[in-house]
Amino acid sequence: MINERDLFAALPAIDEAVNGRLHQRLVEAANAAGLLDVAYRTIETPVGTLLLAATAKGLVRVAYASEDHDLVLERLARDVSPRILRAPARLDGVAREIDEYFARRRSTFDVPLDLQLSHGFRRTVLSHLPEIGYGKTASYAAVAKAAGHPKAVRAVGSACASNPLPVIVPCHRVVRSDGTIGQYVGGVEAKHMLLALESTA
């Protein structure tokens, strides 16, 4: 004699092995069908857990834990596409380069980037940041000048604060004209750590 509850308790348990293989299969099928609009993974680094997200075009978002990864994913769903899956394979290359960077074996990143989350003057500012070489810094004023708007110093600050690709697009190398470090999307401590890492290379 059974009751309904016993009957469905008798169905096989759904453990991590089952979930894992079904998820992997979905990721592969989605990728093959061109439906994996945003793939993401996390990576452990000396500045904490970073969220990495990529479209088919390239890396679209790097986020510090302090930005709240769940919230960042919700915003990616709104701003890019809700077709988002945890799919580490697309981010293997980026993750490797970030590991090498933190191990001081890499000074530039050469993964494809998707800058769709940045618009207008902010995007112009970000496009100039890679001109500040590894181990160097530039002032907000100098970046404003390089971006063609010498008076837009505050706008450079907000462009850096809203950089969707911190670490990779080096907004941490932008400091205040008086030599103090200034703000950072990942927190001042992370900015200190990145500048120290680069200066001792």
Add this chain to the structure above:
Amino acid sequence: MATKSIGVSQQPFEEIVAEHGPTVLRVCRAVLGPMDAEDAWSETFLAALRAYPRLRANSNIEAWLVTIAHRKALDHLRATSRRLVATDEVPERPAKDGSREGWESGLWEALEDLPLKQRQAIAYHYIVGMPYLQISEIVGGSEDAARRAAADGIATLRKTFSKGEAR
């Protein structure tokens, strides 16, 4: 105070998989058995991923997924019966990926002997918790017919399956 909510935009699909994946798999298992359940699950979630950006705000996501799973299961059952007609023999397919693992002896055999409508009705009602009216909208027929199908199916299972021992 700022809230985390960003309005009516959709959750990342990853959250949909995590939240509803297990229920949909249980439904696929109860309707299709060990051999085809994981294939049907995969097809369901791929189809859902494709359609997801067009899903109306405030939709019942679980009911939407079960409706897709229902259709994918029917596709499998049709393909299986075509195979049976074509080869005139029971296909002896080995379980892939250990999908037969963990099945209690006799459970699928007992479920498989039920008429399909009964299997569907008990899966959607007892696994998903769907009301019979909603079930009737998915499987066709009336609310009463869905309720009767579930009751008849459970009555049969009480005779044909007892937990932990084969018939």
